[in-house]
Amino acid sequence: MKIKRIEDSVSLRRSLDQGTEEQRKAVLEVIDAVRTKGDAGLLSYTEKWDGAKLDSLRVTKEEIIQAYEAFPTSINVVIQEAAANIREYHEKQVKQSWLSTKEDGTILGQKVTALDAVGVYVPGGKAAYPSSVLMNVIPAQVAGVERIAMVTPPAADGTVPAGVLVAADILGVDEIYKVGGAQAVAALAYGTDSIKPVDKIVGPGNIFVALAKKEVYGLVDIDSIAGPSEIVVLADETANALEVAADMLSQAEHDERASCVLVTTCGELAERVALEVEKQLSDLPRVEIARASINEFGAIYVTESMEEALRVVNELAPEHLEVMTKEPMNLLPYIKHAGAIFLGRYSSEPVGDYFAGPNHVLPTNGTARFSSGLSVDEFVKKSSIIMYSQQALEDNVDKIAAFARLEGLEAHARAVEARFKKRGEF
Amino acid sequence: MKIKRIEDSVSLRRSLDQGTEEQRKAVLEVIDAVRTKGDAGLLSYTEKWDGAKLDSLRVTKEEIIQAYEAFPTSINVVIQEAAANIREYHEKQVKQSWLSTKEDGTILGQKVTALDAVGVYVPGGKAAYPSSVLMNVIPAQVAGVERIAMVTPPAADGTVPAGVLVAADILGVDEIYKVGGAQAVAALAYGTDSIKPVDKIVGPGNIFVALAKKEVYGLVDIDSIAGPSEIVVLADETANALEVAADMLSQAEHDERASCVLVTTCGELAERVALEVEKQLSDLPRVEIARASINEFGAIYVTESMEEALRVVNELAPEHLEVMTKEPMNLLPYIKHAGAIFLGRYSSEPVGDYFAGPNHVLPTNGTARFSSGLSVDEFVKKSSIIMYSQQALEDNVDKIAAFARLEGLEAHARAVEARFKKRGEF
Numbered sequence: 113m114k115i116k117r118i119e120d121s122v123s124l125r126r127s128l129d130q131g132t133e134e135q136r137k138a139v140l141e142v143i144d145a146v147r148t149k150g151d152a153g154l155l156s157y158t159e160k161w162d163g164a165k166l167d168s169l170r171v172t173k174e175e176i177i178q179a180y181e182a183f184p185t186s187i188n189v190v191i192q193e194a195a196a197n198i199r200e201y202h203e204k205q206v207k208q209s210w211l212s213t214k215e216d217g218t219i220l221g222q223k224v225t226a227l228d229a230v231g232v233y234v235p236g237g238k239a240a241y242p243s244s245v246l247m248n249v250i251p252a253q254v255a256g257v258e259r260i261a262m263v264t265p266p267a268a269d270g271t272v273p274a275g276v277l278v279a280a281d282i283l284g285v286d287e288i289y290k291v292g293g294a295q296a297v298a299a300l301a302y303g304t305d306s307i308k309p310v311d312k313i314v315g316p317g318n319i320f321v322a323l324a325k326k327e328v329y330g331l332v333d334i335d336s337i338a339g340p341s342e343i344v345v346l347a348d349e350t351a352n353a354l355e356v357a358a359d360m361l362s363q364a365e366h367d368e369r370a371s372c373v374l375v376t377t378c379g380e381l382a383e384r385v386a387l388e389v390e391k392q393l394s395d396l397p398r399v400e401i402a403r404a405s406i407n408e409f410g411a412i413y414v415t416e417s418m419e420e421a422l423r424v425v426n427e428l429a430p431e432h433l434e435v436m437t438k439e440p441m442n443l444l445p446y447i448k449h450a451g452a453i454f455l456g457r458y459s460s461e462p463v464g465d466y467f468a469g470p471n472h473v474l475p476t477n478g479t480a481r482f483s484s485g486l487s488v489d490e491f492v493k494k495s496s497i498i499m500y501s502q503q504a505l506e507d508n509v510d511k512i513a514a515f516a517r518l519e520g521l522e523a524h525a526r527a528v529e530a531r532f533k534k535r536g537e538f
Numbered sequence: 539m540k541i542k543r544i545e546d547s548v549s550l551r552r553s554l555d556q557g558t559e560e561q562r563k564a565v566l567e568v569i570d571a572v573r574t575k576g577d578a579g580l581l582s583y584t585e586k587w588d589g590a591k592l593d594s595l596r597v598t599k600e601e602i603i604q605a606y607e608a609f610p611t612s613i614n615v616v617i618q619e620a621a622a623n624i625r626e627y628h629e630k631q632v633k634q635s636w637l638s639t640k641e642d643g644t645i646l647g648q649k650v651t652a653l654d655a656v657g658v659y660v661p662g663g664k665a666a667y668p669s670s671v672l673m674n675v676i677p678a679q680v681a682g683v684e685r686i687a688m689v690t691p692p693a694a695d696g697t698v699p700a701g702v703l704v705a706a707d708i709l710g711v712d713e714i715y716k717v718g719g720a721q722a723v724a725a726l727a728y729g730t731d732s733i734k735p736v737d738k739i740v741g742p743g744n745i746f747v748a749l750a751k752k753e754v755y756g757l758v759d760i761d762s763i764a765g766p767s768e769i770v771v772l773a774d775e776t777a778n779a780l781e782v783a784a785d786m787l788s789q790a791e792h793d794e795r796a797s798c799v800l801v802t803t804c805g806e807l808a809e810r811v812a813l814e815v816e817k818q819l820s821d822l823p824r825v826e827i828a829r830a831s832i833n834e835f836g837a838i839y840v841t842e843s844m845e846e847a848l849r850v851v852n853e854l855a856p857e858h859l860e861v862m863t864k865e866p867m868n869l870l871p872y873i874k875h876a877g878a879i880f881l882g883r884y885s886s887e888p889v890g891d892y893f894a895g896p897n898h899v900l901p902t903n904g905t906a907r908f909s910s911g912l913s914v915d916e917f918v919k920k921s922s923i924i925m926y927s928q929q930a931l932e933d934n935v936d937k938i939a940a941f942a943r944l945e946g947l948e949a950h951a952r953a954v955e956a957r958f959k960k961r962g963e964f
Contacts, residue, residue, distance in 0.1 A: 130756075186940065187940060187941070187944050190937045190940055190941050191941070193937060194937075194941065201646055204636065204638060204648075205648070207633075210630065212630060218894070219867075219881070220627055220894060220895055220896060222630075222631070222896075222913075223870065223873070223879065225874050225875070227907070227908050228874070228907065238946060241945050242941075242944065242945070243941065243945065275944060275945075311907045311908040312908050326752075326755075329752075329755075330556075330762075330763055330905070332908065333905075333908040333909060336756075337756055354956055355953075355956050355957060358949070358952055358953040358956040359953045359956075361949040361952075361953070362947070362949045362950045362952075362953040364949070365947060365948070365949040365950070366947070392949075392952070396948060396949050396952075397946075397948045398946075398947075398948065398949065402949065440925070441645075441925065444649065444923070447649070447921070448651050448654070449651070449919075449921075450921045451921060451922070452921060452922040452923075452924060453649065453921050453922070453923050453924070454924050454925075455645070455923065455924070455925040456925055456926070457957065458925075458926040458927055458928050458930065458931040458957060459924050459925050459926045459931075460926075460931070460953045460954045460956070460957065461950075461953065462938055462942055462947075462950040462951070462953050462954050463924060463926055463931065463934075463938060463954060464922070464924050465942070465950060466938050466941040466942060466950075467934060467937065467938045467941065468644070468646060468924045468926065469646055470646060470648075470922035470923075470924055471922065474922075475919075479756070479759075480919065480921070481653070481654065481737045481919075482653050482737040482738050482758065482759040482919060483759060483919055484919040484920040484921070485920070485921075485922055487920065489915065489920075493875075493901075493906065493907075493908060493909055493910040494910040494911070494913065494915075495873070495875075495876045495877060495878060495879050495906070495910070495911075496877070496878040496879070496890070496896035496897065496900075496911055497870070497878075497879050497881065497896075498878060498879070498880050498881070498885050498889060498890050498894045498896055499866070499867065499880075499881040499882055499885050500882070500884040500885045500886075500889055500894065501884055502884050504884065505884040505885075505886070505889065508889075508893060511616045511619065511620075511893065512888055512889060512892050512893045514612065514613060514616055515613070515616050515617070515620065515668075515669065515892040515893065516888055516891070516892060518613050518668065518701060519667050519668070519669065519701075520664060520823075520824075521788070521791060521792070521824075521888075522791070522822060522823045522824065523784070523787040523788045523790070523791040523818075523822050523824065523828065524788045524791070524887075524888040524891060524892075525888070526784055526787075526788075526818070526822075527781075527784040527785045527787070527788040527886045527887065527888050528886045528888050528889060530780055530781050530784040530785075530886070531781060531883065531884060531886065
């Protein structure tokens with residue numbers, strides 16, 4: 113692993129995968145086919161791309177029972193405990209409706225209402241993560257969303273991984289469809305005979321899923337489009353090189369385009385971590401993926417000061433930031449951009465991936481500059497409330513009318529004036 | 539104005555203007571040109587499309603002074619009072635960072651941080667509304683955004699409307715550029731020599747602006763893409779037909795594709811409003827626009843019951859909802875989908891457009907099902923905080939490792955285990 117010059121940190125920014133023009137066209141075709149052919153379109157794409165010839169899309173109760181049989185009870189219990197932690201954390205995010213009043217009789221406020229229906233995309237194959245089910249479903253449930261529909265591409269034999277079904281069942285989600293790709297997104301957005309449309313689509317997916325979500329955005333809401341995973345470790349001389357390296361590799365194993373970076377004020381630590389990464393890398397099951405990630409998007413930066421280190425961290429705006437310094441909490445005020453902040457040596461990043469409670473769906477590729485992890489906020493909407501009294505309107509009608517006329521909107525002015533005029537004056 | 543059958547209400551849903559393939563290509567070309575040519579590209583597009591030959595893009599202090607001279611002081615005072623109301627309302631939306639602790643030493647929380655830089659698009663020409671400046675800038679300021687850059691297309695003589703400049707100056711915004719269209723969006727997203735890039739772009743614009751925002755979404759954040767304005771009035775027999783009609787016309791005058799709808803339990807009111815709309819329409823300055831809107835996207839529905847009326851309202855999910863019933867506040871719990879809710883006869887919709895305090899940037903065309911008006915929330919992001927103690931990790935390390943291994947992510951499991959292993963065991 114290489115110790116690089118800070119000036120080169122910009123090279124870590126991965127170009128956003130916007131897809132090719134061909135991919136976009138393919139996605140538009142799929143969306144169009146689903147809109148016109150409905151379920152028949154879904155079944156035919158599922159046969160074409162997933163190799164699964166299905167009669168119906170919905171996962172049955174029998175399949176759930178079979179999933180439990182195929183699934184170790186010990187893990188089942190872990191999933192339940194993780195779900196409880198995630199639920200507890202997200203419950204703290206719940207916002208209340210509010211009202212405020214003035215003595216002229218004005219009432220202003222904000223009504224918080226859950227979305228009616230949400231679609232959760234769960235990738236298939238090796239990326240069919242039960243943790244992804246927990247992290248996407250629970251915030252919606254805590255928000256009060258009444259209908260949650262899950263879609264996931266089946267294997268060629270028509271099955272869905274047991275872990276995904278068990279996780280869904282633990283959460284009480286029973287509307288699950290065996291369909292993936294752009295066709296699943298189109299079905300959730302436009303609806304078919306078997307899949308009623310939803311108001312928002314969340315969950316990770318490949319480039320076709322991402323492009324389809326981008327296409328239907330506006331008709332329905334979507335979560336942000338996630339890139340490959342990343343970790344930045346901010347460390348001083350008190351950090352343990354073995355632990356730093358292990359945490360970096362935990363991200364590197366995700367994806368060849370994952371990024372793991374150490375920013376440290378300690379040159380000696382930098383060198384030890386570089387060695388340690390090589391050592392631990394060699395016997396990882398996913399060594400090839402991790403090595404590619406380390407080689408292309410891995411970096412170690414040694415800075416002159418903690419101020420400089422913090423500047424680099426904020427420039428990188430990482431998805432995951434670990435702070436392994438003497439007094440990590442003291443640095444919190446200076447961290448401006450990070451999806452999740454892990455403080456201290458016992459807060460290894462996988463603690464957050466699976467168990468602690470905060471969401472693992474986090475902004476990637478620098479988007480922590482302007483966006484946040486998935487939360488309850490993304491499953492509610494707010495309506496503003498305005499209730500003026502006669503007194504309040506009387507006191508302000510001339511100002512409001514003047515402002516409206518300034519903007520050339522006479523009917524706006526007349527509307528407020530109408531309350532104080534008789535028919536003849538109108 | 540026509541009294542229609544409820545079943546036809548679906549006809550009011552306006553197809554989303556996604557732009558044509560030609561428009562999209564034009565926008566991609568513009569974005570590309572701005573990325574490669576920078577300011578030169580901006581200046582040449584401004585000459586081409588706005589007819590203004592400029593030497594530099596930034597509005598000068600002299601231009602601000604001239605704007606004040608050209609602007610009536612009386613309105614200046616109204617803008618200041620409106621700004622104060624808007625600021626007061628949005629301050630109630632500010633969310634605090636929070637921490638929660640457990641007795642095993644765990645600290646979890648959420649850090650709320652303002653975005654660094656925001657770009658505000660202000661349309662030119664007749665739609666250059668000072669109120670739009672207030673509504674887009676103030677929430678960002680209340681959130682704590684340090685840099686706010688405004689862009690607006692100049693007239694052919696190179697000027698920007700005085701009202702826009704005065705409103706910006708009242709708010710303390712002094713970074714204003716005379717550039718509009720897709721080129722302005724591209725500049726804000728990618729940066730040029732004179733315009734540094736921002737993290738989020740907000741504000742209304744034409745189809746080119748909307749398409750450009752959609753293109754740069756992901757690199758920067760954007761607000762939702764707004765459609766034409768709409769109002770639904772929910773009224774019973776206590777409502778005043780003259781006032782209902784006036785409020786409906788206040789939306790109809792905005793745009794030929796604006797929509798105004800009355801949903802009422804009272805057939806007599808329906809008939810009186812229909813007549814009243816015709817009467818008031820005839821002498822409106824923007825009669826042609828309003829008439830087109832009323833004819834194509836106006837409707838009156840008479841329902842059997844208030845329950846049915848509320849169902850229609852929620853199906854329409856309007857941008858603005860006025861409730862003119864005997865006890866409007868009592869209906870609030872049943873209103874699920876609306877951008878802003880105006881309760882009672884003195885809460886005419888323009889009260890919210892200009893003055894009361896809540897934001898007038900609201901979800902249109904049914905998107906109130908899943909989205910909210912512009913608020914302070916859109917100008918902050920949240921980082922989750924995880925700090926596990928040795929005890930907390932020790933108690934849970936096996937569960938976390940088991941979950942990671944279930945998902946095939948060995949390096950994740952080893953990372954948490956690393957805290958409790960000696961070198962030789964690794």
